[in-house]
Amino acid sequence: MQDRYLEPHQARRRPPTEWESLLGDSLERAFATGMHELAPIVEYLNRAGPPAPNGQAWTEVLLQAELARLAA
Template sequence: MMVKNFAPYNEPHQSRERAPDAYENLLGDALEDAFGQHIHDIEGVVDILRARAVPVPAGDSWSPELLKSELARLGA
């Protein structure tokens, strides 16, 4: 008898409590754009956020530190 390997996986949006808002969609689109261009370093991602004029929390300027804190906040 052949037994299939079981690999757990996440269903899309299974841990999401609500639909993303406009800001989260803009941020997500910019991240997808960066990764689609094979940009994986945080400075490169910040450059994409600036180029796409993704709104910055509290009117600051995008920086690697701000991006890290914003991703942590959204992922909490």
């Protein structure tokens, strides 16, 4: 029987951009500190970066829209 394994990038269509990698790293750090609610994560991103698209400050609506766009 062949071993089964998870391919962590199986849904990827392309490599992430530098900004996408920075966002992912920052989200991982937020989760590692125990943040799981949207409001504290938005506050964390506004402190730690990266900035939202076009250099805007993060909002809950903007983060939800950006994560939905990246997941599409």
